[in-house]
Structure formats: structure tokens, C-alpha cells
Amino acid sequence: MGSSPAPFSDIGKKARDLLSKDYNFDHKFTLTLPSTTGLGLTATGFKKDQIFSGDINSVYKGENTIVDVKVDTYSNVSTKVTLIDILPSTKAALSFRIPDHKSGKLDVQYLHHHAAIDSSIGLNPTPLLELSAAIGSKDLSLGGEVGFDTASSSFIKYNSGIGLNRPDFSAALLLTDKGQALKASYVHAVNPFTSVAAEMTHRFSTYENSFTIGSSHAIDPLTVVKTRLSDGGKVAMLCQREWRPKSLVTFSAEYDTKTTIATPKLGLAVALKP
Secondary structure (H helix, E strand, C coil): CCCCCCCHHHCCHHHHHHHHCCCCCCEEEEEEECCCCCEEEEEEEEEECCEEEEEEEEEEECCCEEEEEEEECCCCEEEEEEEECCCCCEEEEEEEEECCCCCCEEEEEEEECCEEEEEEEECCCCCEEEEEEEEECCCEEEEEEEEEECCCCEEEEEEEEEEEECCCEEEEEEEECCCCEEEEEEEEEEECCEEEEEEEEEECCCCEEEEEEEEEEEEECCEEEEEEEECCCEEEEEEEEEEECCEEEEEEEEEECCCCCCCCEEEEEEEECC
8 A cells, every 4th residue: 555654663764774774794695596486595694703604594475475484503493474465454474483482473464544553472371462553644654562571461662653754855753762762863865866864862861862873875876885973983884886686795894983992893795696
């Protein structure tokens, strides 16, 4: 539904993506093998410090069904089965991990012309219950989310927010951390090639303020450069190049200007799709 509001989790997403998406300060390699039969395969390798880990992920996409199975280097098997339009405008997903027998979870999403509702329940004797909802339209949405732990009979989260999306800018205001923090974000498309974003957080209990600003610039149709600066003195840069169709190489760097003995963090990510 093109006029439906985005889920609550998408409020402020445009600014978060500009400020944090694709930044990686380790080594990562991803190989994706698509298939015309609906079965795709993705292999991922990740090296952090001297530890190497990875996983193999297979996804089957049918007409109304998506089956996602992932196996990692620690022999954990994660499975997710998604059923689309089991009821009008409704999507349900069942997920679980092996050998964790308490990891089962059922997610249900309902999209209406003026509402988006997401719910989640753990499939165990003391489940975690989560519910989020957003009302409005694709341009203006207002929503909130709650999480309730039946094991402790307590709310583990409750957040609310409002988001405004226009073709050239997006703004969001979120009350997070159980009402203890107020977060405001803004992203603006200066021109078709350059965007800037800012995010500021105020904590009511400590009266502390923090902020992050950043930019994204398309040097050419295949190359994007992003920058980021936080109030803590950390400066980061990212350069992403599409060296062949749908295949990306991303170089990231971060330096803490307030720590004289620290060395810059460097990261490289390669995503290959034949």
C-alpha cells in the first residue's frame, strides 16, 4: 500500500542509515549467488581482531512463502518461514534457532491504508511480548512500541515517536529508553547528489546532550562518499564503489581525536554478486 505509514521502527530510519549504514571497521566478505528458480545462496565471512566467523544463508522465495535458513561457524541453525497475505494485508513469520529450543518466535504484521501494526510473541513458557503501531500516512506518521517480559512481569521498553517524510527532507522526534531520552533527527537532500543529516539526544536524568552529524555525496553514479562527526570527537569516513553491477567494495575509517594514543580504525567490506 503506497499510502500506508511505515512501521514504527522506520521512524527516523533515513537519518540513521545516512549516519551509520555500511560503516564497518573490520573485514567482511559477502558472496551472493542468485537463482532463477527462487532459491538464493549467500556466504558471509567476518574477521574481527584475530577471530574469523561466517555463515551460509539460503533463501527460497515462492509466490506467497519465503523460507530463510542460516548456518554459522558455531553450528547454529537459524530458520525463518514467512507467509505473505495469509489474510488480507497480513504477513506472518515463524522463526527459531537450533539448538536453542527457547528461541521460537512468531511475528505478525498488518498494513492498513492508515496504520501499520507489528506484533511479536516468544514461543516458550515465559514469552517476551512486543507490539508496535504507527498511524497516519507515508508522509506523516505517529506511533509507539511496548515490550513486556512475562518472566519478570515487567515492561522492558516503551517508546513513542513522530516522523515527517517529504521528497527532499525527513524529520523525526522519538521518546526512547522508557521515556528517559529524547532523540531528534533530520536528513535533508541538498541536491540529487548530496544529503546531510543530524541526530541529537537529550537524557533527562543526567541532562546530557549528544549529537552526530554526517553527509553523503555521490561523486559519480558508481561512487558514494560519506562522512560522520560525533560530539565525542570521533571522525569517520566511508567510500563505497560499485565496481561491477550489484557488487560493492566499501572502505571505512574512524579516528578518535580525543585519544592521542589510539590508532585509526580501518575496515574493508566486499560484496560480490555475479
